[in-house]
Amino acid sequence: MKKVSVIGAGNVGATTALLVAERELADVVLVDIVEGMSQGKGLDMAEAAPIDRFDAEVKGTSDYSEIGGSDIVVVTAGLPRKPGMSRLDLLQQNAAIVGEVSGNIARYAPASIVVMVTNPVDVMTYHAWKITGFPHNRVIGQAGVLDSARFATFVSFELGISVEDISAMVLGGHGDEMVPLPRYTTVSGIPITELLAAGTIDRLIERTRKGGSEIVGLLKTASAFYAPAAAATQMVETILKDKRRILPCSAYLKGEYGIDDVYIGVPVKLGINGVEEIVELKLTQSELTLLQNSAKVYKEGIASLQQ
């Protein structure tokens, strides 16, 4: 059995742990700094196994040595947003947490692949890459799978069409300047630009960009977690099963799309080695400008972290 550790047993972490175990993708170790929280949730999930009939172990702990031998470590430790906050407002506090977590990953699970979820995710992925010292293909951020799912949901609501036939593509950083790509968002292969008026698409893009804030505004004391956990689990499954799917993920760029030394959302081929290839789409000049502008925001985030 493969092994996946999830750091942070809060809303996203616990939901991810349960999804990974229920699908029997791996045995799961759930780690949290709050004593008893991961142990309690881990035991509770283990007690769901006889009902839901899954043969995966789930164990909660606050002892990092238990993550040893993990194939993947999903990092969800950190503060979520409150209403009115941007993801970048979390930067300094979450950098301290992610720094500590990354040091432990490097020490106890040196061969693992890191899937970063903590926000601001593009900057935190860069931070974890630096601190672990892992090759960049083994440190990947989750954002694009979620943002694309949100775009697909809104297209489905608008057209009254099954989500199963919708394939959406959202690039760029996980923030207000993300880059939804209507030309690459299709319903059974038909670009939505042939199915929806330009004004309608603009409205759906705006709702996608603000998708996280919409949920924070409704929940008030928490941020989204069901779809984020589903997105992280899809990345885990793709890696463990070496599916080599093309998914939008926050990946390290070295000149691709004219962007250098930053983690940002781009389509990647995801497999057993993590990011196996960065896929370079033929973007229009305006799409490319949006992506490059998005990258600039996160470069500034990285710079403020290094100060």
Ligand SMILES: NC(=O)c1ccc[n+]([C@@H]2O[C@H](COP(=O)([O-])OP(=O)(O)OC[C@H]3O[C@@H](n4cnc5c(N)ncnc54)[C@H](O)[C@@H]3O)[C@@H](O)[C@H]2O)c1
């Ligand atoms: N990338 C994305 O698409 C995406 C989506 C949703 C949430 N997020 C982010 O994921 C993070 C977690 O969100 P959540 O809703 O699960 O928050 P949460 O508050 O429910 O859970 C966070 C957990 O982290 C734990 N924690 C804090 N410091 C720790 C440490 N040093 N070591 C281990 N555990 C520690 C806390 O005790 C808590 O249980 C937030 O930063 C949030 O913004 C990202």
